[in-house]
Amino acid sequence: MTISIGNDHAGTEYKQAIVAHLEAKGFIVNNYGTNTNDSVDYPDFVHPVANDVESKTVDLGIIVCGSGNGANMTANKHQGVRSALCWNKEIVALARQHNDANILSIPARFTAQQQAIEMVDTFLNTEFEGGRHQNRVDKIPLS
Structure with missing residues (x-):
C-alpha cells in the first residue's frame, strides 16, 4: 500500500513519527511535508497529497497541520478527495466506514503523537461499509 503524507511546520514531528511507523510496517510513503519547524504555507x-489521491497514484493520504482545518479545507478542494478532520480513533473509524474518507487530516496541536499514530492505524485498517453510506457519498459533489 502506498500512502502520501504532507505537513506544515506544526506537524513536522508527528509526520516523522508517522512515516517511521508506516515504513516499519512495510508501507511505501510519499513524503511531501516540510522537515523543519520553520513557518511554511x-x-x-497538502496539494501534492491531494493530487496523488485524486489521480489514484496512492491508496490513501495523511495531512498534518496545527488545527487540521486549513489542510483539510485545502485537500477537499480536489475532485474525488474526501478528507476528514479527526481527533480520535472513533471519529477516524466512522470517517472511513460511513464517508469513505481517503485523506486523514490530523490536528497536531490537539492530539498526542501516540494518539495520532493510533488514528493512522485505524484509518488504514478500517474499510468503507458501502450500502446505505454509498448512496450518501455519491451525493457529495466532485468540486
Whole structure:
C-alpha cells in the first residue's frame, strides 16, 4: 500500500513519527511535508497529497497541520478527495466506514503523537461499509 503524507511546520514531528511507523510496517510513503519547524504555507504540502489521491497514484493520504482545518479545507478542494478532520480513533473509524474518507487530516496541536499514530492505524485498517453510506457519498459533489 502506498500512502502520501504532507505537513506544515506544526506537524513536522508527528509526520516523522508517522512515516517511521508506516515504513516499519512495510508501507511505501510519499513524503511531501516540510522537515523543519520553520513557518511554511500548508497548501504547498497538502496539494501534492491531494493530487496523488485524486489521480489514484496512492491508496490513501495523511495531512498534518496545527488545527487540521486549513489542510483539510485545502485537500477537499480536489475532485474525488474526501478528507476528514479527526481527533480520535472513533471519529477516524466512522470517517472511513460511513464517508469513505481517503485523506486523514490530523490536528497536531490537539492530539498526542501516540494518539495520532493510533488514528493512522485505524484509518488504514478500517474499510468503507458501502450500502446505505454509498448512496450518501455519491451525493457529495466532485468540486
